[in-house]
Amino acid sequence: MNNNRRKLTxxxxxxxxxxxxxxxxxxxxxxxxxxxGQRRSKRRGQSVEFADHRPYVAGxxxxxxxxxxxxxxxxxxxxxFMEEQDLTVHIAVDVSGSVGxxxxxxxxxxxxxxxxxxxxxxxxxxxLTMSSFNLGIVNQLKYMRGRNYLPNIAEFxxxxxxxxxxxxxxxxxxxxxxxxGTGIMIILSDFFFKEGYESAMRRxxxxxxxxxxxxxxxxQEFDPEMTGxxxxxxxxxxxxxxxxxxxxxxxxxxxxxxxYCAQLQDYCVRxxxxxxxxxxxxxxxxxVLNYLRKINLLR
Amino acid sequence: MNWISPLTALYxxxxxxxxxxxxxxxxxxxxxxxVPSTLLWKRAVQDLxxxxxxxxxxxxxxxxxxxxxxxxxxxxLAGPVMSLHSLKVERYVLLIDNSASMNADDVEPxxxxxxxxxxxxxxxxxxxxxxxxxxxRPPQIMVITINDSAKVVCNFTSDTNQLVxxxxxxxxxxxxxxxxxxxxxxRAYCQSPDPEANNRSAEQAAQLVLFSxxxxxxxxxxxxxxxxxxxxxxxxxxxxxxITAMKARRSFxxxxxIDVFVTLTNYNDTQVNTDLQLSINGDLKxxxxxxxxxxxxxxxxxxxxxxxxxxxxxxxSLEFGIIEAKLLRKDILAVDxxxxxxxxxxxxxxxxxxxxxxxxxxxxxxxxxxIKLFKCTHAEFSQMDSKAMEITRSxxxxxxxxxxGASVGRGTYLVFGKPPQETGIxxxxxxxxxxxxxxxxxxxxxxxxNMDNLFVGKCxxxxxxxxxxxxxxFDKGPAIGLIRRNNSxxxxxxxxxxxxxxxxxxxxxxxxxxxxxxxxxxxGLVEKTEIQVAEPVSLLGLxxxxxxxxxxxxxxxxKIIVTKSGKLRLPVMERAGLYELKLPDAxxxxxxxxxxxxxxxxxxxxxxxxxxxxxxxxxxxTVKRFNMPIWPYIVAIVLLLVCAEWLVYNSKIxx
Numbered sequence: 001m002n003n004n005r006r007k008l009t010x011x012x013x014x015x016x017x018x019x020x021x022x023x024x025x026x027x028x029x030x031x032x033x034x035x036x037g038q039r040r041s042k043r044r045g046q047s048v049e050f051a052d053h054r055p056y057v058a059g060x061x062x063x064x065x066x067x068x069x070x071x072x073x074x075x076x077x078x079x080x081f082m083e084e085q086d087l088t089v090h091i092a093v094d095v096s097g098s099v100g101x102x103x104x105x106x107x108x109x110x111x112x113x114x115x116x117x118x119x120x121x122x123x124x125x126x127x128l129t130m131s132s133f134n135l136g137i138v139n140q141l142k143y144m145r146g147r148n149y150l151p152n153i154a155e156f157x158x159x160x161x162x163x164x165x166x167x168x169x170x171x172x173x174x175x176x177x178x179x180x181g182t183g184i185m186i187i188l189s190d191f192f193f194k195e196g197y198e199s200a201m202r203r204x205x206x207x208x209x210x211x212x213x214x215x216x217x218x219x220q221e222f223d224p225e226m227t228g229x230x231x232x233x234x235x236x237x238x239x240x241x242x243x244x245x246x247x248x249x250x251x252x253x254x255x256x257x258x259x260y261c262a263q264l265q266d267y268c269v270r271x272x273x274x275x276x277x278x279x280x281x282x283x284x285x286x287x288v289l290n291y292l293r294k295i296n297l298l299r
Numbered sequence: 300m301n302w303i304s305p306l307t308a309l310y311x312x313x314x315x316x317x318x319x320x321x322x323x324x325x326x327x328x329x330x331x332x333x334v335p336s337t338l339l340w341k342r343a344v345q346d347l348x349x350x351x352x353x354x355x356x357x358x359x360x361x362x363x364x365x366x367x368x369x370x371x372x373x374x375x376l377a378g379p380v381m382s383l384h385s386l387k388v389e390r391y392v393l394l395i396d397n398s399a400s401m402n403a404d405d406v407e408p409x410x411x412x413x414x415x416x417x418x419x420x421x422x423x424x425x426x427x428x429x430x431x432x433x434x435x436r437p438p439q440i441m442v443i444t445i446n447d448s449a450k451v452v453c454n455f456t457s458d459t460n461q462l463v464x465x466x467x468x469x470x471x472x473x474x475x476x477x478x479x480x481x482x483x484x485x486r487a488y489c490q491s492p493d494p495e496a497n498n499r500s501a502e503q504a505a506q507l508v509l510f511s512x513x514x515x516x517x518x519x520x521x522x523x524x525x526x527x528x529x530x531x532x533x534x535x536x537x538x539x540x541x542i543t544a545m546k547a548r549r550s551f552x553x554x555x556x557i558d559v560f561v562t563l564t565n566y567n568d569t570q571v572n573t574d575l576q577l578s579i580n581g582d583l584k585x586x587x588x589x590x591x592x593x594x595x596x597x598x599x600x601x602x603x604x605x606x607x608x609x610x611x612x613x614x615x616s617l618e619f620g621i622i623e624a625k626l627l628r629k630d631i632l633a634v635d636x637x638x639x640x641x642x643x644x645x646x647x648x649x650x651x652x653x654x655x656x657x658x659x660x661x662x663x664x665x666x667x668x669x670i671k672l673f674k675c676t677h678a679e680f681s682q683m684d685s686k687a688m689e690i691t692r693s694x695x696x697x698x699x700x701x702x703x704g705a706s707v708g709r710g711t712y713l714v715f716g717k718p719p720q721e722t723g724i725x726x727x728x729x730x731x732x733x734x735x736x737x738x739x740x741x742x743x744x745x746x747x748x749n750m751d752n753l754f755v756g757k758c759x760x761x762x763x764x765x766x767x768x769x770x771x772x773f774d775k776g777p778a779i780g781l782i783r784r785n786n787s788x789x790x791x792x793x794x795x796x797x798x799x800x801x802x803x804x805x806x807x808x809x810x811x812x813x814x815x816x817x818x819x820x821x822x823g824l825v826e827k828t829e830i831q832v833a834e835p836v837s838l839l840g841l842x843x844x845x846x847x848x849x850x851x852x853x854x855x856x857x858k859i860i861v862t863k864s865g866k867l868r869l870p871v872m873e874r875a876g877l878y879e880l881k882l883p884d885a886x887x888x889x890x891x892x893x894x895x896x897x898x899x900x901x902x903x904x905x906x907x908x909x910x911x912x913x914x915x916x917x918x919x920x921t922v923k924r925f926n927m928p929i930w931p932y933i934v935a936i937v938l939l940l941v942c943a944e945w946l947v948y949n950s951k952i953x954x
Contacts (some may be wrong), residue, residue, distance in 0.1 A: 098335035106335075192336035221335065229361075231329040234337040241337040242329060243344055252343035260339065 008154040011115040016285050020116060023288075023298045024124040025089055027184050027210045052080040088183025089121040089128050090209070092175065093160065096134040097236045098192055100162035102218020102280050107162045109216050109280040110188045116288045117186055118153040120298060122146060127183070130156055133171040134164040137178075165236040168193040172200035176207050184297075185209035190217055191264055194237075198267060211273035212297055215264060218280045221257065224250060314372065314934055318941060364944040368937055375933040388506040390455060391425065391440045392485040393418050396511035396533075397469055398446040398476030399832070399875075399894050400902040403512070403631040405536035411471045414510035414533045418442075418466050421508065426459040441488060441505075445515075446472045446873070447833040449480035451488065470853075472873040473634050473892075474832040475899045479517045482507070513905025513917070516898050522911045532917030534904030539566045540573055540591065540628055541635035541900035544609075545893065547622045547642050549669075557614050557642055561624050565591035565606035566901050573628035577612050579620040585612050586627075605901070619644050621877060621889060634875050635900045639891035641828035647671035648819045649693070653680040654700035659802040660715070663811040664698065670815060681705065696818045698811075701795045711788045711818035713811075717759055718791040722782045724767075726793075727760040730775050733794075738771035744781070744790060744813050745770055748806040755801075758794035786840060786865075788821040790814050829891050836869040836890065841882070851878030851890075 008017065056065060056076035066079045093114050099107045114130065121128040122144060130153055131140040141149070141156050168189075175185075185204050191197055191213070204211055224245075232241040243249060261277055268275040274295050278287055292298045334340065395418055401411040426437050439455040442465055453465040489505040507527055512534040544562035549555075557579075565571050570593050577585045592606035614622075619642070626636040651673045652664060664672050673694065675683075680699075685708025688694065697712045704717035704726070718724040735750045750771055755778070763769060763780045770790075771779040782789045801807045820827060830836055841861045849857040852874035859880075861867045869890075872878055878890040894900065908915040 101333070101335040190335060192338055194336070194338050218335075226332060229329045230332045232332050232334045232337055232340050235333050235335050239337045241340045241344065243340055249343055249347055252346045253339055256339045256342045256346065 007151050007158075008115060008119065010158060011112050011154065012119065016116070016288075017119060019285075019289060020120050021123055023120050023293075025087060025117075025121050025126055025184060026296050026299050027087060053077045054080060087121075087124075087126040089117070089126045090175070090183055090185045091117055091121075091128070091130045092171070092185065092187045092189075093130070093132045093157070094134070094166065094187070094189030095132040095138055095160045095162050095164075096166040097163050098166070098190055099216075101235055102220055104218070104280050106190055106216045106218050106280045107160075109278065109282075109284060111157045111160065112284040113214065113216075113278075113287065114188055115153065115157055116284060118157075119150065122149050122153070128153070131175065132156070132160050133166075133168075135167045136170050137174050166193055167195070168197055169195060169200040169203075172203040176203045182208040183210070184212065186212045186214060186297075188214050188216065190221075191215045197264065201267065201271075201273075205271050205273060211268065211271075212276065213264065213268050213273060214276040214278060215261065216278045216280055217257075222254075222279060224253065310375075310930075310934070314375075314937060318368070318372075318937075321941065321945075360947050361944060364940055364947065368940045368944070371933050371937045371940065375930040375937065379929045379933070389438045390489060390505035391421075391438060392489070392505050392507045393421065393440060393442045393466075394449075394478070394481045394485065394507060394509045394511070395442065395444050395466070395469055396446070396476050396509070396515070397444045397472050398514070399473040399634050399896070399899050400476065400512055400514040400632065401533070402471050402473070402634055403534060403536070403539070403902050405534055405538070405631045409471070410512050410533045411469070414531075415466050415469060417531055417533070418508075418510050419463055422462045422466065423459060426457050426462065441485070442466060442469075443481050443484055444469055445478055445481040445511075446476055447474035448477070449484045451484060455488065470873075472832065473875040473894050474873060475896055476511065476515045477517045478509070478511075478515045479521055482521060482523065509908075512902060513908055514899065514902055515908070518908055518910050520911070522913070523915070528908075528915055530908055530915050530917045532904055532906055534902070536631055537566055537901075537903030539630045539632045539635070539900060539902050540564070540571055540626060541566070541632070541897070542624055542626060542638040542893075542895065543607075543635070543897040543900060544895055545624055545638040545640055547640035549642065549645055555615050555617050555645075557616055557620070557622070559612040559614065559622055559624070559640065560609065561611070561638070562607060562609045563589060563591055563626070564897055564900060565593060565608075566903065567593050567606075569593045570606070571628065573626055575610060576625045576627055577614070578623050578625070579614060579616055581621075581623075584614050587612075605897070616642070617645065621891070632900065632902050635894050635896075637875075638893045638895060639829075639877055641889055641891050643828070645669070648695045648815060649673065650696045650698060650815060651675060651680075651694040652698045652700065653677055653702075654698075657700045657797065659807075660698065660700050660796060660811070663802075663808045664815070666808055667812050667815065677703070685709075696815050698815070701797075709785060709787045711821050712790070713814045713818060714789055714791040715794065715796050716792075718761065718780075718782075718789065718793065721784055721787060722767075722789045722791060723764045723784060724780070724782065724791065725762040727762055727776075729757060730760050730773070731757050733758050733773035733775060733778070735771050735778060736774045738779075739769075742768075742770055744779075744817050745810065746813055748810045748813065749804070750806060752804060753799060753801055753806075755794045755799040757798045761791070761793045783821075788818060790818065828889060829893070830872070831896075832875055832892055832894055833871055833873055834892075835871070838867040838869070838880075839865060841865045841867050845883055847883075848881040849878065850881075851892075852876040854878070 053066060053069070054077065056078050060078050064078050066077050069075070069077045091114050093110055099110060118128055118130055125145055128144045128149065129140065129142050130144070132138045139156065139160070141152055144152060193200070201211065201213070226245045229244045230242070232243055265275040265277070274297065276291065276295065288298065395414055397411055401409065401414065403410050406413045422440055425440060437457040439457050440462055441451065441455045442453040442462065444450050444452055452469060453462055456462060485505065485507055504524070504527065506529065507523070508529045508531060510531045510533060513530070513532055541564050542561055543564045545560065547557055547559045549557055559577060561575065563575065570590060572588070572590050575587050575589055576583065587610055589608050589610065591608045594603055594605045596602070597604050622640040622642060624638050630636065648670050650664060650670045652661060653675055654660060655676055661672070661674065664670055689709045695711070697707070697710055699707070699712060699714045699719075700716070702714050702716040702719065704719060707719045707721060712719070717726060733755045735753045738745055738750045740748070755773070758773065758778070760775060761777050761780065763777050764782065768781040769777045770781055771777075777793070779790065779792045782791065796802060827836070843861055843863045843865055845861040847859045847861065847867060849859055849870060851872065854870060857870060859867060859870065869880065872890070872892045875892050875894050878892060880888040880890070882888070906917045
């Protein structure tokens with residue numbers, strides 16, 4: 001355990017991990033799980049929580065016959081209970097070139113957040129899948145469960161290299177094709193996708209995932225510190241935009257950024273998903289311990 | 300197609316093209332900056348461009364500088380001119396002296412070159428239009444060149460380029476300078492209204508501006524009104540030694556011997572030592588070292604007397620020759636350092652004396668070695684076929700003694716007695732005891748002939764035709780006349796020599812010699828080949844419509860056509876030197892054109908002009924601009940703005 005923590009401590013400090021130990025991942029939806037677990041599922045199964053009655057049919061297990069009702073009504077009814085199943089958590093980390101930008105870099109923030117969320121998932125015996133993506137899925141750890149996998153996610157995250165362009169639609173297509181079952185999908189990215197994010201996210205939401213879109217931007221993106229006549233180079237595709245920085249242009253940029261973020265949030269909210277906007281200079285601990293609890297991603 | 304100001308376009312191109320390139324490079328030099336995505340930036344730029352109907356003027360120092368540059372360039376192209384003075388005169392006449400003395404190189408490049416520069420500055424400063432001017436209309440300028448004669452090279456105009464081009468094309472001549480004609484021309488043009496100038500010429504007197512060294516020969520005959528003439532003096536030195544006279548002729552006694560007389564004049568204050576070189580047809584024949592005194596002021600008359608030396612050379616040649624006398628001392632005026640003379644091969648003048656027995660006349664003719672004398676009586680002469688003699692040119696000159704007025708054929712005649720019918724002279728009667736009251740001593744026929752003591756006992760009263768020349772006059776009428784009629788020339792003396800005391804006078808032999816020589820020249824036997832600059836030369840008796848070629852300074856194979864009447868007028872020979880005329884089927888004729896003018900060679904620049912009863916002082920300074928173009932300063936400002944923009948740009952991209 002100590003070894004695991006030591007490795008993970010490169011991303012999360014010990015106090016933070018201690019506080020994470022008491023937290024768990026929540027889903028707004030009651031989802032099907034793979035194995036019997038600690039979550040309520042839509043299925044009726046074996047648990048202590050009563051769900052409903054139904055008439056007895058031949059072949060039913062006689063242990064679940066409600067004998068009290070038989071005594072009063074002389075009819076056989078079966079007691080149905082809520083079945084508790086495990087929760088699938090899928091964390092998708094954007095490792096494209098744009099995420100490496102910023103001071104402090106967005107990548108640092110995203111890695112810490114992914115580590116924290118992964119940690120919470122594993123310690124609560126949820127099924128965790130962690131993917132990194134740019135043009136497609138670059139790397140993936142599937143179906144991890146239990147603390148034993150903590151070193152794996154640490155290694156996964158620390159080995160991530162932020163480079164290349166993004167094809168978010170392709171990524172979502174791959175996730176939808178390969179992932180069976182539903183669960184929580186947490187996407188950590190700056191969401192600067194030139195081809196758009198709507199159709200891609202529709203694929204995820206359509207599969208029944210409980211989607212959390214966490215958009216991380218750097219302070220320089222919120223408030224650009226540029227002057228003069230500039231040739232702006234896109235870090236991913238080397239696209240060029242020649243601009244002359246002026247107050248009016250900065251004003252328009254900020255307006256566009258706000259509109260872009262608001263549009264993403266609106267898109268998520270309308271589809272029952274959650275949206276979180278974070279600044280890379282903010283504290284990950286504060287985000288996890290306070291804000292994610294408020295929106296019921298964690299408890 | 301005319302370019303009004305091609306230089307302006309060149310200057311504008313030289314400024315704007317590099318400027319444009321510079322701006323182009325500035326545009327390329329945007330600083331690169333990496334961003335996570337250009338998505339929002341492009342949208343922002345689009346929004347900025349699309350949303351605003353007019354882009355707001357950004358507070359950009361580079362834009363401000365560029366705007367200032369553009370305004371400055373446009374202002375420079377507009378050619379602003381600042382008027383420094385308010386001009387009161389609307390018409391100017393520039394009199395530019397292009398006589399021989401203006402070839403002196405004591406100022407750069409020559410006096411004429413400097414005068415042209417000054418005149419150009421004057422023209423530009425007067426005529427350049429200004430939007431900051433007090434003037435309603437630009438003044439007009441006329442340009443006249445003065446040398447032997449005045450010539451209007453540009454009539455009144457305000458066109459700067461036309462005036463400048465005209466002044467540039469003024470060429471130097473080697474003639475004398477005479478201001479009188481120039482003043483007359485200027486006044487005539489000023490007084491005649493010019494329709495192109497709204498007939499305003501007569502309203503005001505024009506301002507005359509003379510660009511000259513002041514060496515003008517006819518100043519003592521001129522008068523100008525107060526402030527009519529401004530004198531811009533040109534020149535700074537008077538260092539000159541000149542050949543002021545030269546004559547070469549074959550000896551009367553020995554046709555092989557050629558006597559050359561040369562007079563040198565020193566116009567310097569100090570004595571000079573120089574070599575004089577003589578050559579014939581390019582072969583050096585003699586060199587003489589001469590010491591010439593400097594000029595002095597005569598104690599009595601207070602007149603300046605220049606140092607003079609006359610030298611003579613004696614050379615032998617029986618051939619045609621071009622004799623060149625050359626001063627080897629270098630001074631500021633080269634044109635008077637060389638002189639030429641043409642000497643023809645010796646040839647006798649075939650002269651027929653028609654007399655019954657006039658021994659005096661015969662003796663006088665025999666005294667001239669170059670005359671080959673033939674003799675006949677009047678009766679024999681009347682029997683001769685004049686037409687045949689005319690065609691065969693049996694005799695060059697006829698001398699008719701005591702002629703009875705009978706008709707004669709074509710030819711050149713010296714007639715004593717009653718003039719022939721062909722002269723058109725009417726004989727009104729006869730007079731007795733006549734004295735010569737006046738005669739033209741400078742005419743070649745009467746050269747060195749003293750007629751003061753001539754007394755005639757009996758003579759004819761002649762009535763000469765209007766086109767004839769009177770060479771000597773009795774108190775009652777003409778004594779000797781010169782008449783040209785139908786390709787014939789007559790010198791007629793209306794008396795018999797034997798009725799006068801002339802045979803006892805030494806001048807009689809000279810008269811006979813001069814007359815025969817003059818008639819021989821008229822006959823085309825002895826041609827005049829030594830002429831002065833700009834002296835008109837015509838040849839007579841040539842075949843009509845012949846084409847001749849003329850070469851010399853300023854002429855190269857110039858074609859001249861003989862007129863229907865057999866006359867050939869040579870082009871004006873304005874430069875000193877040797878000229879050659881080639882006629883078909885004839886030997887080339889060479890003409891020596893010399894300055895040989897002691898007054899024109901006196902090139903000491905004058906600081907004032909002494910006219911009749913008035914002195915005109917030279918302007919104290921060189922020509923100053925009336926108008927000052929501002930565009931060069933604006934171009935300088937543009938360059939400063941370019942530098943400023945470059946500095947601002949560099950300081951910005953370092954942030």
